Amino acid sequence: MTDTDRIRITPLAERPSLSTRIYEIADSWPEFTSHEPIVEALLSRVVADFPQYCVVATDGDRVVARGLSVPFNAELDGREETPDQGWDRVLVWAFDDRRWGHAPTTVSALEITVDTEYLGRGLSYRMLAALRDAVGSQGHDELLAPVRPNAKHLHPRVPMADYIRLRRADGLPADPWLRVHVKAGGTIEKIAPASMTVSGSLDQWRRWTGLPFDRDGGTEVPGALTPVHCDTAQNHAVYVEPNVWVRHLARPPA
Template sequence: MDLKITTLAERPELAGPLWSMAEDWPEFILHDPVGWSLIGRIVADLPEYVLVATDEDSDRRNGESSVVARAFSVPLALRSRGEPALPDGGWDQVLLWAFSDLRHGKEPDTVSAIEITVDEAARGKGVSARMLAAMRDNARARGFREVVAPVRPNAKHLEPATPIDEYAHRTREDGLPHDPWLRVHVRAGGVIEKVAHASMTVSGSTAQWREWTGLPFDEEGPVEVPGALVPVHCEPERGYGVYVEPNVWVRHTL
């Protein structure tokens, strides 16, 4: 695949097409209020931190650009906050900090990865690793010394009952992480630093959870939901369910 990877600032005409890829995010993930309110603002306000990949072979055949992968990142003032470690709040926290810093004119010192998504038709071809490398290169070119990433381990949903602290540090015989997406980060030079136990929170009524998942949500306690990294906590008598997703912090020194 002949990939062309650029920033959205360089190719603003792709601001619409980058949303048209065939994705497989679980429906409930799209209802995280922080992501729902801020993900589009990355495209609007920080296009130089949005990477888009097009398949040049396909473009030559069809005469138009089609996005096969996208990568979102945000700059933020992380070290100046005096935090001793990366936040337990993870994905939600860095998005909130980044846009607070942008609003208040704070000078950023770190770039955080937010998302790398590859079109279903382009998977299995090493595209995600190339997008991660491009994200690192983009941050380096803008004068940053590190990229941090609240990584969503992409095979954790297969064993939601496994404690995330155990899963995050599980390795293969060759010493690389058991999880495929963590493995890509470590191969690229990243170091697993800690678990973000409350990286993303999705809450909703039991009626909403039924709509999102097709499950009954009529029994109190943990409910294993397809695509969820950990069980959703259900309170049917009170009419709500809450999902608190853990991610894994990986630090990339540039």
């Protein structure tokens, strides 16, 4: 049996005992992203409130990957399927709809995270397929995703609109994570220019990054997709992250 064959992927609703363990994964998310207010307020509640829209991968007793998504109603006034505020907006809408009983009309992925030790084994493709299966089993036709291109941090000053046009010789996106989505049948729709916003004092940013934050203007931070805007006179810095909306067909139950 190969390493890949040992890995089991299931909806989290079928394995609720793993709900408290999905963050045991050694991931590569930058430290500053955990200080985004909506992340702090809502992300940890997703697995409890929407387990049927989440998937988990295990290798024996070890949790090695997670995939999270949430349903929301895109037809209410002021809403759309692919909002400019991307990740932040759909997460807020999902919990607002749950509170007020609004029937969901679509689903947005939030993240697929693979343990760093298991990268390069094709697990990201399997996790994306499993999320599409989970969404299809709930009666939805599509899965939207505000994708965080995983090599964009190497080109922080390149506008996202230019970055997503970069292609390999075979015509596929140069970015590895966008390429996974496109090879899986996803269609790049548009940019979410303000998908996540992290703000803080300069001292906070120094603690999060180890950088001095002593000059005005854009500061390049490891892991950030764009420079963090630093204002020394106002004693704050703000990071506004763009993502890329990708649309997938859900996979109906067999």
